[in-house]
Amino acid sequence: MESLKGKSVLITGATGGIGAATARLLAASGARVFITGRNEERLKDLLQELQLPADRYFAADLSSAKEVEKLKDHFHTVFPVIDILVNAAGVGIIKPMDTLTSEEFMTTLQANLIAPFLLMKAFLPAMKEVKKGLIINIPGVLGKVPMAGAAAYSASKYGLTGMMQSIREELKRTDIRITNLFLGGVDSAFWDHIDLRVQREKMIRAEEAAKSVWFLCQQPLSGVVSEMVLQPFNHQAI
Template sequence: MGKLDGRVVIVTGASRGQGEQEARLFVAEGAKVVLADVLDDRGEALAKELGQDAARYVHLDVGREADWSAAVVAAKSAFGAIDGLVNNAGILRFNELANTSLEEYQQVVQVNQVGAFLGMKAVIPELEAAGGGTIVNTASYTALTGMAFLTSYAATKAAIVGMTRVAAMELAGKGIRVNAMCPGAIDTPMTNPEIVAGEGRPGDGDSSSRALDEFYARVVPLGRIGRPEEVARLALFLSCEDSSYITGQPFVIDGGWLSGVSVF
């Protein structure tokens, strides 16, 4: 038996990276997964690979309320109900605070913060109708500490942690648990722009790849960047009965980076 047998879960940003690994793991654990993204070709290909009985793809711009309404309708049409949500979709922009334009700031807010808000708002009535469920929001370890050049990103991720706590308090009596994941550096196309879609990480001989590996070996106690499948396992834990007495919490998954700075 799988840990998610009989459950229907929407995963946003599911075409690649963390979302793809979450979708794959959830299907392996018995869930029906609605893959939501704006990368239609990749999302449709993944849904086809996972099989029509287990997965469906839906185009979803998380910052558009109408898209969320359509995604909920599509999920119910395909699988009859909605039992869970993983708010994974997000974007990252590097810039100094003084050089960040209002347009850039609002773009990050619209996807990361508004997207998570709209997602929760859209699925809450469905989770309540199903007798309860789970919401897993993807924040960041930068929500809990500072990092230069990430004003817009860190602000949105801190907001997600705040919304997670409020939602958990409001929804506990309805049998809905809400938690947040706070990943550190994870080896995905968003955090490593050298990754080319469909090609995985750069080769070991690539100088930028070696530089990244050396950097994370120095600053992360576990000595490496994280893998998206490791984050997927945390999402699974927070979406299944293994975490039945946990709600309103941010879970850091960063290889120990937040613990402090190594002097070695």
Template sequence: MLNKQVAIVTGASRGIGKEIAQQLLEEEVKLTIVGSSDGIKETGQQLRDLGFQDVLAIQADISKESDVIRVVEETIAAYGKIDLLVNNAGIGFFKSTEEVTEEEWSRIFEVNVQGVFLCSKAVLPHMKKQKFGTIITISSDVARYTISNASAYVATKYAVQGFCGSLAQEVREHGIRVGTVNPGMVDTYFANSTQGIPEKEDWLKVTDIASAVVYMASAPKHMMIDEMILHPFAQDYPIA
């Protein structure tokens, strides 16, 4: 279903984004991966070493419009189109509201919200032109309920959920689908934690999230999957 499509995946240097990239490449997608550090180049080479040749790795700050425009222009130059955008880049931390600085508040909104807005906005003209496209944003289960000591992070995910819901209604007439994947606890590097430690043994794996993305992106053109919420059995959470 996805072969010959062209995709952009942000936040792809490691963790969930890197796994999404690999699973999309296994579906014969031509791919641009984006990361804020020079580690994205290493990830690109690692994927090429696995035998995937259609991998363009770009270092960029997705909170800056000029960087996002450059990513889209280089993708179009390399592949001629954009069919799929996966907004995966994001940051998070656990602090009480009193501990959060103005700089931290601004930065988390720049990456988690503004980045989703800028990337989505930049691909829309190309998707509208071809009357087809899919935009998938990795959000969080806390886009549906709140937790303590994470007010800044939770606020960004509520904003993302609202943005994606509104955008989905706005662009459906152009054949563009917009959806979110909202995971609970995932064994990754979130909030500067360590992946693979024993206490995360029963958490969701990055492969689970990537598989959900591939499933959503592979849905037939007549189907919209607005949202997928994923939890490990080990997680207790409020019932919405």
């Protein structure tokens, strides 16, 4: 396993269930964690909990190119190099076509597909300069297998999967690795506004999902985990 000690890691969605749990695990393993999300209060609380320096966070809406640029500038004033990017931001709008609005479709694409694209545009050049780095995405199983009522979400996550697989081909001559983590249902705030009959107590716990990210962050340099699938053992919806 590659050591996490001293690695500079940007975690998006750090105010959410999986992102926050990942930040805790990576910081405990000695990584130099930098967190982002939109909710500044939650970022500050996590910063305090992890006893991180005051400059290790930046609040940004990642669907805005301008805000991603500002995030990049702030990140690079703290760390010249980015070792790992964990793309854990995203929204869960899971509705059938009858009730899904165009606005919701766009919001889903903005958060789940456009934001990771903007992050790649912002942070990939620094990785390319040193020809190494690791990017971890969380498309979820709905980025691999469709489900009724998930047109917007699956569009965004299939898009994310395809975009990252294509970028991976571009990076073949470098040591920049891309891992897609296909998670099934994880009990987090993600499900708070989804109108589906699911059994949250049977979902993967956010802390357990974060352990898979933590593991992937330490994958050996001689290989790459191109994808990992982790699903609840017995959960009716996904």
